[in-house]
Amino acid sequence: MLEFRNTDVHIGNVPILRGLNVKIAPSETVALIGRNGAGKTTTLRSVMGFTDVKGQILIGGEDITRMRASRRPGLGIGYAPEDRRLFSGFTVEENIRLPGEVAKLDPDTQAARLDKVYRVLPELREMADRPAGAVSGGQGKMVALGRALMLGTRLLMLDEPFQGLAPALAQRYGEALGRLREVDPEVTVIVTESNPALLKSFARRTLVIERGEIAEAEHQAA
Amino acid sequence: MNLSLILLAVFDGVSYAALVFMVAVGLTLIFGVLRILNVAHGSLYAIGAYLTASIGGAVVAAGYSPILAFPLMLIAAALVGVLLGAPIERLLLRRIYAKSEVLQLLVTFAVFMILEDVQRLVWGNQPYFESSALQLLGNIQVFGVYYTSYQLVLLPVVALLTLIGLRLFLRRTLTGKLITAVTEDREAARSIGIDADRVYLMTFVLGAALAGLGGALASPTTSVLPGIGAEMIVLSFAVVATAGLGRIEGAAVAALLIGLGRSAATYAMPELQVLVPYLIMLAVLLVRPEGLFGTPAARKI
Numbered sequence: 001m002l003e004f005r006n007t008d009v010h011i012g013n014v015p016i017l018r019g020l021n022v023k024i025a026p027s028e029t030v031a032l033i034g035r036n037g038a039g040k041t042t043t044l045r046s047v048m049g050f051t052d053v054k055g056q057i058l059i060g061g062e063d064i065t066r067m068r069a070s071r072r073p074g075l076g077i078g079y080a081p082e083d084r085r086l087f088s089g090f091t092v093e094e095n096i097r098l099p100g101e102v103a104k105l106d107p108d109t110q111a112a113r114l115d116k117v118y119r120v121l122p123e124l125r126e127m128a129d130r131p132a133g134a135v136s137g138g139q140g141k142m143v144a145l146g147r148a149l150m151l152g153t154r155l156l157m158l159d160e161p162f163q164g165l166a167p168a169l170a171q172r173y174g175e176a177l178g179r180l181r182e183v184d185p186e187v188t189v190i191v192t193e194s195n196p197a198l199l200k201s202f203a204r205r206t207l208v209i210e211r212g213e214i215a216e217a218e219h220q221a222a
Numbered sequence: 223m224n225l226s227l228i229l230l231a232v233f234d235g236v237s238y239a240a241l242v243f244m245v246a247v248g249l250t251l252i253f254g255v256l257r258i259l260n261v262a263h264g265s266l267y268a269i270g271a272y273l274t275a276s277i278g279g280a281v282v283a284a285g286y287s288p289i290l291a292f293p294l295m296l297i298a299a300a301l302v303g304v305l306l307g308a309p310i311e312r313l314l315l316r317r318i319y320a321k322s323e324v325l326q327l328l329v330t331f332a333v334f335m336i337l338e339d340v341q342r343l344v345w346g347n348q349p350y351f352e353s354s355a356l357q358l359l360g361n362i363q364v365f366g367v368y369y370t371s372y373q374l375v376l377l378p379v380v381a382l383l384t385l386i387g388l389r390l391f392l393r394r395t396l397t398g399k400l401i402t403a404v405t406e407d408r409e410a411a412r413s414i415g416i417d418a419d420r421v422y423l424m425t426f427v428l429g430a431a432l433a434g435l436g437g438a439l440a441s442p443t444t445s446v447l448p449g450i451g452a453e454m455i456v457l458s459f460a461v462v463a464t465a466g467l468g469r470i471e472g473a474a475v476a477a478l479l480i481g482l483g484r485s486a487a488t489y490a491m492p493e494l495q496v497l498v499p500y501l502i503m504l505a506v507l508l509v510r511p512e513g514l515f516g517t518p519a520a521r522k523i
Binding site: 048049050069070071073074079085086087088089090094098101102147150 | 396412
């Protein structure tokens with residue numbers, strides 16, 4: 001589904017990622033573990049087209065290295081950056097719908113996707129009409145996940161979603177990811193985290209990023 | 223000061239505020255999205271005024287109805303937006319979004335200087351005055367004071383419609399939502415597939431057209447001559463800074479405040495007329511450094 005081939009990423013003149021060679025299969029759930037500053041966010045941002053990339057990045061066999069950033073979500077990629085980053089002037093539901101409107105999905109598809117988002121995250125239905133600027137940090141993470149689900153039918157990338165979540169909310173977030181697996185078993189999910197223990201319950205494969213290089217974790221969960 | 227003088231000062235202030243708002247709102251819209259303070263905005267205002275005055279004069283001289291001045295204003299605004307705004311954004315600003323603010327200011331200042339000379343080349347140093355649009359609408363009497371309908375009714379109504387229209391456009395249309403999204407968070411917008419480059423271009427063209435429309439609307443009320451762009455851009459900066467950068471409703475309130483302050487000074491203390499807008503700005507920024515409607519932002523490191 002997602003493949004890095006000899007991928008180098010620089011930010012300015014600073015090399016962040018070196019010689020990535022990673023293949024992630026469809027419907028896999030992958031934890032990308034690493035310390036702060038190891039390059040987790042840069043890995044996800046390079047898939048979105050926000051960095052200078054040497055080498056190749058492929059989605060479903062298609063080389064997207066030179067594809068414009070704005071076209072990539074339309075391939076079925078959903079990305080929830082760290083820190084929520086919702087559009088505070090829009091309501092919760094407007095935030096979730098916007099990617100579908102941008103991608104010009106037909107109204108039926110948009111409605112079906114919104115329904116899927118509410119099945120995975122039922123609690124968002126109650127706050128649908130609230131301004132996104134007025135929801136709490138933890139709720140905001142759920143909204144950001146919902147927004148990423150709107151287009152993320154093939155690949156879903158969640159950047160440190162558990163960061164700063166209270167334990168109860170973290171558990172609900174984990175449950176939502178479990179429901180996502182039931183609703184949409186095909187989608188590939190990549191979750192970054194600095195604390196690997198949090199991802200044990202649902203990630204089948206763990207990749208460790210260290211000094212700009214990615215390797216398989218030694219102990220694979222069964 | 224008697225009542226009619228006070229009324230005159232208020233009317234002057236309101237009509238001038240309407241014009242300043244048209245220019246300032248484009249400036250603040252562009253700043254909100256592109257994060258660039260566009261000094262060349264003043265030239266776009268001046269060119270809108272020159273186009274309307276010169277073509278309008280020719281049209282009336284050729285014996286056509288002066289009512290054509292009104293559609294001509296819209297055409298002038300569109301020409302400024304598309305023929306000047308689009309190339310400035312596409313060919314110049316696009317290269318400097320990642321650069322320092324100082325460089326960005328210098329580049330737009332250079333564009334301003336170039337366009338000032340272009341105006342002299344095309345229209346010379348002679349003032350243009352073409353007021354048939356203003357005369358066409360006649361005068362109205364309010365509490366015994368006569369004032370032109372164009373300045374007291376048309377200008378404020380156009381400014382108000384622009385304010386409401388922009389609000390609805392940004393809130394209700396998809397294009398407007400894209401602009402709002404990019405204004406708040408460029409990368410979050412791009413990560414849901416918004417083509418930020420296109421949004422930048424559309425915003426700049428729209429902002430430039432508003433500056434052009436401001437100039438077009440101003441042309442019947444004043445002589446169009448070299449230097450009007452500089453005067454307007456400095457005043458617009460004062461309005462935008464007073465309001466809080468990127469604030470549309472704020473720009474309307476600040477324009478009214480500064481317009482009224484300026485005209486009050488004109489009647490009460492004419493020697494302070496030039497100074498008063500900046501005194502207002504200074505007073506506001508001393509109390510609220512982020513502007514009347516701005517929100518204090520922590521600088522990202």
